[in-house]
Amino acid sequence: MTGEQIQTLFGLMLEYTVPTLKIFGFTLLYSIPLGMIVALLKMCRFKPVSWLTNIYILVMRGTPLLLQLIVAQYSVPYIVRSELCPGFLHALLDGVDIRSEEYMFNMMLFAFVLNYAAYFAEIFRGGIAAIPKGQYEAAGALGFNRFQTFFRIVLPQVVRHVLPASSNEIITLVKDTSLASAIPYMEIMYIAKKQVPTYASLLPLFMAGAFYFVFAMLLTLLLSLIEKASDPLWRRGVNEKRKELFRRGNA
Amino acid sequence: MAMLEVKNLSKNFDKLKVLRDISFNVEKGEVVAVIGPSGSGKSTLLRCINQLERASGGEINVCGINMMSTNEKGRTVFADSKTLRIIRLKTGLVFQNFNLFPHMSVLRNITEAPVCVLKQDKNTAKEKALMLLGKMGLESKADSYPSELSGGQQQRVSIARALALDPEILFFDEPTSALDPELTGEILKVIKELAAEGRTMVIVTHEMAFAHDVADKVIFMEGGYIVDEGTPDHLFGDDASERVKQFLQRFNR
Amino acid sequence: MKKNILTRLLAGFTAAAMLTACAGCGNAQTAANTDTPAASDDSLQKVLDAKKLVLGLDASFPPMGFTNESNEIVGFDIDVAQEVCDRMGVELVKQPINWDTKEEDLNLGKIDCIWNGMSINAARAEAMNLSDPYMKNEMIFVVNASSGLKSMDDLKGKTVGVQTGSTAQEILEASDMYTDITVTPLEDNVTLLNQMELGFSDAVFLDSVVAYYFIAENHKDFYVLPGNLESEEYAVGFRKADQTLRDKVQTTLSEMKADGKLGEISEKWFGSDVTTVK
Numbered sequence: 001m002t003g004e005q006i007q008t009l010f011g012l013m014l015e016y017t018v019p020t021l022k023i024f025g026f027t028l029l030y031s032i033p034l035g036m037i038v039a040l041l042k043m044c045r046f047k048p049v050s051w052l053t054n055i056y057i058l059v060m061r062g063t064p065l066l067l068q069l070i071v072a073q074y075s076v077p078y079i080v081r082s083e084l085c086p087g088f089l090h091a092l093l094d095g096v097d098i099r100s101e102e103y104m105f106n107m108m109l110f111a112f113v114l115n116y117a118a119y120f121a122e123i124f125r126g127g128i129a130a131i132p133k134g135q136y137e138a139a140g141a142l143g144f145n146r147f148q149t150f151f152r153i154v155l156p157q158v159v160r161h162v163l164p165a166s167s168n169e170i171i172t173l174v175k176d177t178s179l180a181s182a183i184p185y186m187e188i189m190y191i192a193k194k195q196v197p198t199y200a201s202l203l204p205l206f207m208a209g210a211f212y213f214v215f216a217m218l219l220t221l222l223l224s225l226i227e228k229a230s231d232p233l234w235r236r237g238v239n240e241k242r243k244e245l246f247r248r249g250n251a
Numbered sequence: 252m253a254m255l256e257v258k259n260l261s262k263n264f265d266k267l268k269v270l271r272d273i274s275f276n277v278e279k280g281e282v283v284a285v286i287g288p289s290g291s292g293k294s295t296l297l298r299c300i301n302q303l304e305r306a307s308g309g310e311i312n313v314c315g316i317n318m319m320s321t322n323e324k325g326r327t328v329f330a331d332s333k334t335l336r337i338i339r340l341k342t343g344l345v346f347q348n349f350n351l352f353p354h355m356s357v358l359r360n361i362t363e364a365p366v367c368v369l370k371q372d373k374n375t376a377k378e379k380a381l382m383l384l385g386k387m388g389l390e391s392k393a394d395s396y397p398s399e400l401s402g403g404q405q406q407r408v409s410i411a412r413a414l415a416l417d418p419e420i421l422f423f424d425e426p427t428s429a430l431d432p433e434l435t436g437e438i439l440k441v442i443k444e445l446a447a448e449g450r451t452m453v454i455v456t457h458e459m460a461f462a463h464d465v466a467d468k469v470i471f472m473e474g475g476y477i478v479d480e481g482t483p484d485h486l487f488g489d490d491a492s493e494r495v496k497q498f499l500q501r502f503n504r
Numbered sequence: 505m506k507k508n509i510l511t512r513l514l515a516g517f518t519a520a521a522m523l524t525a526c527a528g529c530g531n532a533q534t535a536a537n538t539d540t541p542a543a544s545d546d547s548l549q550k551v552l553d554a555k556k557l558v559l560g561l562d563a564s565f566p567p568m569g570f571t572n573e574s575n576e577i578v579g580f581d582i583d584v585a586q587e588v589c590d591r592m593g594v595e596l597v598k599q600p601i602n603w604d605t606k607e608e609d610l611n612l613g614k615i616d617c618i619w620n621g622m623s624i625n626a627a628r629a630e631a632m633n634l635s636d637p638y639m640k641n642e643m644i645f646v647v648n649a650s651s652g653l654k655s656m657d658d659l660k661g662k663t664v665g666v667q668t669g670s671t672a673q674e675i676l677e678a679s680d681m682y683t684d685i686t687v688t689p690l691e692d693n694v695t696l697l698n699q700m701e702l703g704f705s706d707a708v709f710l711d712s713v714v715a716y717y718f719i720a721e722n723h724k725d726f727y728v729l730p731g732n733l734e735s736e737e738y739a740v741g742f743r744k745a746d747q748t749l750r751d752k753v754q755t756t757l758s759e760m761k762a763d764g765k766l767g768e769i770s771e772k773w774f775g776s777d778v779t780t781v782k
Contacts (some may be wrong), residue, residue: 008573070605077612098614099558099599137303138350138409142364142416143340152367156354184600194571194600197564200694232354232396 001203009204012191013211019187020215023177027112028170034113035120042125053121060118065111066179072111073104073183108183112176119169127162128154160230167223174216178208188212252315254279254420254451255300259321260309262295262475269295270306271475277420277468280449284462284483287472288498293455294347296472297424300453301344302335313338314419340368343418347425349405351397351412357384358393361412369416376415383411387441403434407441414445421445423454439465459502463487471495547746551616556595559585560615562603567717567773568621568738580717580773581619584638587765588756607631610743617753618741621713628741633750637737638757638781642712643675645729646719648701656731660684662706665696675734676709694718697726709733713774720775737780757781 001009042053060068079085080093097103131154139149178189192208228234255277262270270292277283285293299306300313308327310320318338319329329335351360361380365371384390387407397405406426413421423442427435439461446452446465456462462469462483469486471479471494479492486495551557561569561577569579577598589596601609601618609615610632623641624634645664647653653662661684666673668689676682688705690696696708697718708715712728719726742750758781760766767777 005573012575070602074605074608074612077614098612132350134346134348134350135352138346138352140303141301141339141342141344141346142412143336143368144364145336148367152363153352157352160354182602184602186600190600191571191575194564194575195573197566198571198573200692232356233399236356236394236396 001199001201005199006203006207009195009199009207012195013188013204013207016186016188016191017211017215019180019185020177020189020211023109023112023180023185023187024173026109027116027173027177030109030113031116031120032166034117036124038117038121039124039128042121043128056114057118057121060115061122065115065176066182068111068115069108069179069183072107076103076107104183104185108180108185112173116169116173120166123162123165123169124158126165127158130161131157163223163227163230167220167227170223171216171219174219175212178212252279253277253312254281254314255453256310256312257296257300258310260296260299260311261307262292262299262304263307269475270299273309273472273475273477275470275477275480277451277453279451281451281467282446282465283453283468283470284466285453285455285470285472286457286459286462286498287478291472292475293472294424297344297422297453297455301342301422302339303344305329314341316341340416341419343413343416343421345406345410345413345421345423345426347428349397349402349409349429351405351409353397355396356393357389357395357397357400357408360397360408361415364412365415380411380415383414384408386444387411401434402430403437406430406438410438410441410445420451420453423452423456425455425457427456427458459487459499471498473498545745545748547616547743547750548748548752551594551749552592555593556597557585557589557592558597558599558614558616560599560601560606560609560618561620562606563598563600563620565621567713567721569619580713580769581621583769583772584757584760584766585619587760587769588753591756591759592752606741610741613743616742616746616749621738622741623736624739631744632741633744633746635740635742635750635754635757636782637739639713639738639779640735641738642732642735643672643709644712644715644732645707645709646697646700646715646726647707647729649725649727651706651727653706653727653729656681656729659707659729662686663688663704665690665700665705665708667691667693667696667710670710672710679733697724701726712778716774716776716778720771720773 038053038057041049042057044050044053076093076096077098080090080096085093135153135157136149139153144153177187180187181190181193184190188208188211192204195204196202253276257276258274260270260273261268273292273296275283285296287293295304298304300311300318302318306319306327308321308325311318316334316338317330318335319327321327330338352363355363358377358380361383362373362376365376365379366373381390381393384393387410389404389407389411392400392404392408397408400408406429410426426442427438430438435458439458442452442454442461443465454462454466464483466483468480469483470477471486471492473494479486479495481491485491487499491499559582561581563569563571563577565579567580569577569581572578577600582596582598586596599615601615603620606618610618618632621639621641622628624637628634645656645659653659659681663686664676665688666676668691673687673689676687690699693708693710693714696705696710697715699705700708701724707729712732715726715728718724740750740753742753757766761779761781766779766781770777770779
């Protein structure tokens with residue numbers, strides 16, 4: 001491939017990092033809160049809820065994401081056609097334009113979010129379980145209600161506990177976005193795959209790999225910084241250093 | 252008016268009877284020490300009064316407000332959640348394991364509840380917290396985190412945290428049991444100071460000498476019952492029941 | 505109460521998931537039962553009303569339908585389909601699909617037809633309403649025009665290049681002449697043809713559509729030996745029930761063949777009219 005061709009290809013891929021980032025961003029935006037809700041449902045003392053949640057997690061973690069992405073695409077037309085479909089659901093889904101870009105994107109996101117929420121739920125459940133009972137008791141004795149206890153006492157500690165494992169998932173998601181190319185949704189990997197026969201060369205795939213690598217590397221740096229910043233002692237150390245510098249600057 | 256009234260209180264864990272027919276009163280400004288062998292139900296008693304456990308039967312009144320009672324049909328009825336909340340704020344509890352919030356600075360550990368629960372102004376809460384820390388001899392530790400403190404320091408912070416809510420009655424659940432022996436002194440000193448201020452306190456403890464010095468009344472529990480109670484001079488004296496003497500002998504040996 | 509709503513929501517999700525699973529098995533049967541076109545087939549009218557024909561393709565098969573350097577979908581099939589749509593007065597929508605699930609996309613109505621150098625086989629004839637074959641793809645030998653090789657018999661003792669892992673390689677290895685020739689496998693057809701021109705091999709064995717496209721594109725002085733080892737035919741796939749749409753496209757293709765437009769497009773891509781439309 002000539003330098004000019006590589007430049008064209010690079011430009012094209014740069015343009016299609018936007019859809020890749022869109023999948024990545026939206027998946028995290030929805031799957032992290034959903035994962036937290038699923039984790040709480042799984043810990044629910046009302047057993048049927050906990051069982052159903054377990055089944056959901058089992059299915060999501062036990063089947064390939066690629067398959068889930070494809071099933072999500074075909075779920076709406078199949079449900080509409082099914083005789084078992086209740087009337088209200090039929091009325092709701094019949095108007096969906098399965099040819100539209102939005103439908104394709106939304107169903108794809110739906111699968112990504114459900115899949116990642118299941119993984120996040122397991123991580124969060126571990127994080128919540130790791131909080132000692134004494135923390136809840138101390139919060140209760142001080143008069144915090146359940147809501148305040150969760151958001152002010154439990155959650156901040158859970159966040160610190162789950163950061164390393166979550167970082168791992170987030171980095172994995174960077175690469176999993178490439179599965180969208182099978183839908184097909186036009187993102188970096190789709191472009192790369194389609195350009196392989198055009199140039200009769202594997203270079204587009206290697207270039208795509210480089211894009212993912214750079215993205216994952218930047219994220220790794222960012223996440224390790226967040227991990228550090230979540231340590232209050234580290235944070236205070238930085239603050240003190242800053243104050244010190246300020247004092248010296250004034251002197 | 253008694254600050255705390257406990258009548259015929261019982262608590263069962265499945266078939267295990269942990270508290271049986273417990274009755275006692277705590278008057279304003281009184282310091283009550285609860286002693287007895289491990290597993291006698293002392294901690295459970297405190298947890299029931301502080302709403303960390305639900306008692307199975309009997310009656311509890313805090314500052315004249317009914318928290319729970321057993322009606323004629325033998326059913327245990329608890330006050331509505333609003334009342335329970337009001338009662339909760341009238342009581343303070345200091346834990347054996349401190350249970351400080353590790354993600355908050357010492358100062359925020361103390362101010363969090365006043366700001367969040369009592370909706371106090373942040374600066375007011377901070378001033379009060381610093382005052383309490385001063386009293387505990389920990390002014391310099393305001394910006395530290397619990398993990399940087401010794402056990403004794405952590406326990407003093409947790410006492411300050413409980414005091415920040417101005418409780419009418421303060422409970423201590425074996426406050427020195429998790430500490431190295433050389434650190435227990437500083438906690439006992441703080442509690443003695445609080446007693447001197449006239450605070451109403453109930454202290455579950457294994458420190459017999461301390462109980463003798465500080466308490467106005469001592470309760471001896473065993474097997475879920477109150478076996479004996481009275482002034483320290485009575486309980487640690489010759490006319491105490493045989494069982495109490497036997498128990499105390501082990502400590503004096 | 506909150507718990508209750510969550511419970512119900514969760515139950516709803518599960519029910520929906522089970523429904524999907526059931527619908528999947530139920531539908532496979534109904535699809536097979538729609539062999540006979542519906543009495544009132546409005547497939548053509550629907551396309552005309554929507555003013556859109558949605559063409560499903562994999563977009564990675566040069567020269568039939570592929571993605572060019574600027575990410576536009578182009579190719580021989582696309583040019584032909586564009587002309588068909590122009591004549592029908594509808595817009596051509598090029599919809600990339602996953603080739604593995606093309607039958608689903610067609611049957612569920614995501615696309616109106618599959619048109620991407622799709623070769624005819626028994627399974628596809630069963631699953632879809634296929635147009636008449638519009639083109640033949642043959643497994644052929646290309647040689648340098650100056651080599652003097654005139655027939656497949658002349659290849660005895662010669663070196664033949666073939667793409668690694670391709671069907672061409674399989675066919676060649678299974679043929680009678682395999683023992684008489686030396687085979688040099690290489691990564692891709694373009695390199696093979698370039699190397700043959702330089703004398704690295706005497707002939708290249710490959711798909712005729714690719715060969716004609718390459719020769720036309722690069723103006724090479726190559727010669728295609730008469731005869732082939734195997735051939736397949738390409739057709740356009742429609743839904744089983746969409747008879748009127750299929751017929752309209754078919755007659756439009758025949759018109760284009762008759763007035764020379766189809767030949768013109770073929771010449772652009774393959775250097776001559778290689779279409780087989782009647």
